[in-house]
């Protein structure tokens with residue numbers, strides 16, 4: 001895989017963005033995610049009210065790919081419902097696994113489509129999915145908390 | 148320029164993306180010279196049978212090959228044959244020690260000392276055994292330079308310490324530990340001394356008569372030998388007093404329904420069918436190393452190591468860890484400012500330069516140094532100054548890929 005396909009402007013800019021890096025006030029879910037191969041950790045924080053994600057942010061350090069992926073993810077899910085966030089995470093993980101390839105379907109992922117080709121770099125897949133797997137844990141917890 | 152050592156390694160002749168492969172991850176595993184590949188092939192084509200089990204000529208040849216390999220390792224270490232136990236790798240050797248020696252000799256209130264430099268393989272087994280028996284695990288800390296100060300040795304290795312386990316060479320910083328001082332102090336307080344030689348065996352001559360340690364462990368695959376063969380050496384009287392680690396075939400003297408007695412050394416510690424092909428490969432690797440000689444190896448590697456350190460130290464935006472002072476082998480650890488080590492490694496890979504990124508199985512050390520992760524370039528006897536130039540050239544591009552001006 002060519003570096004041009006990985007280190008695109010979308011990814012490098014998002015990787016350095018601090019927009020969504022803070023501790024969420026009155027967070028209802030704080031979930032830690034770890035990439036055991038490199039030790040990178042993120043803490044995903046959500047404030048969910050009536051099934052809606054009122055605020056979302058993350059803390060932690062990591063590589064450009066994991067940071068950009070988490071930043072784009074937060075952009076996408078903030079203000080959406082927990083159900084929608086779950087749907088988007090399934091779509092993202094489906095894209096990475098190569099199970100969802102239809103561009104029309106993937107349009108919903110907006111900038112997160114930048115990670116489509118990461119599946120050609122097995123060593124970096126874990127970095128791209130770290131935030132999204134953590135989101136799935138958080139969503140499960142949010143759903144449990146309300147049921 | 149062709150290098151007469153490098154040309155003996157078939158794998159290193161390949162290209163990746165049209166560029167010559169620059170392998171700077173020998174600390175993880177080395178490549179194998181043709182002589183080792185040939186020896187393994189010869190064993191499987193001519194001599195393979197289950198060692199110690201076949202009472203026919205072929206079986207005897209397999210046994211002779213396997214026991215011949217043990218003799219080769221023994222003479223390499225200046226040890227007795229019975230004191231050389233074959234394992235899968237250094238990790239298994241250290242677990243054998245922790246579970247067999249540790250569980251039977253440590254009790255609540257005893258102390259075990261390790262250094263903060265340890266690879267997880269020489270840390271977690273001791274940590275777990277300490278948990279199991281209620282012993283205390285104590286660390287020798289380094290300064291920010293990665294060096295263990297003398298006072299630390301004096302202060303931490305005291306009465307009540309039963310075992311000291313320390314790495315000979317740090318797999319992250321490449322620094323040689325003050326083994327003489329640590330071993331002398333350990334013995335002064337009556338402790339057993341374990342040396343993890345995984346990162347030293349490829350670079351330094353090991354002589355168990357001079358090292359003043361009681362046990363040592365290393366992996367064949369970091370020493371130009373195949374994967375899956377390792378060594379534990381121990382003093383005979385200590386090994387004899389230890390119970391077996393794994394039990395089963397080949398390690399017994401006689402077995403009845405309710406109990407069993409153990410074979411003498413070294414079979415007592417070699418349960419099940421052994422990796423004879425790997426042992427033969429290790430013996431060939433040792434002969435290959437001896438044909439070059441440690442003096443030449445050290446001279447070549449020191450030159451490349453110095454050059455590597457100096458070239459990286461000259462570059463802007465690069466931080467080196469550890470210190471250029473003192474004796475080093477193998478590894479140089481560094482980071483590129485503003486770029487995560489994994490991104491560095493991906494970008495270097497596009498130029499066919501292989502370095503490792505991450506915590507290097509030494510998380511407590513990285514935490515101690517205030518790091519989460521770093522890059523590591525590590526060398527072996529086949530590396531040249533050209534490899535270092537390729538690394539330096541590629542490193543210059545890293546920050547640009549991530550959108551930095553310089």
Ligand SMILES: Cc1ncc(COP(=O)(O)O)c(C=O)c1O
Nearest residue numbers: 236237238266268318345346366
């Ligand atoms: C210092 C040190 N000890 C132990 C080990 C464990 O070696 P292995 O994985 O071959 O068992 C390593 C390997 O990276 C090492 O560098």
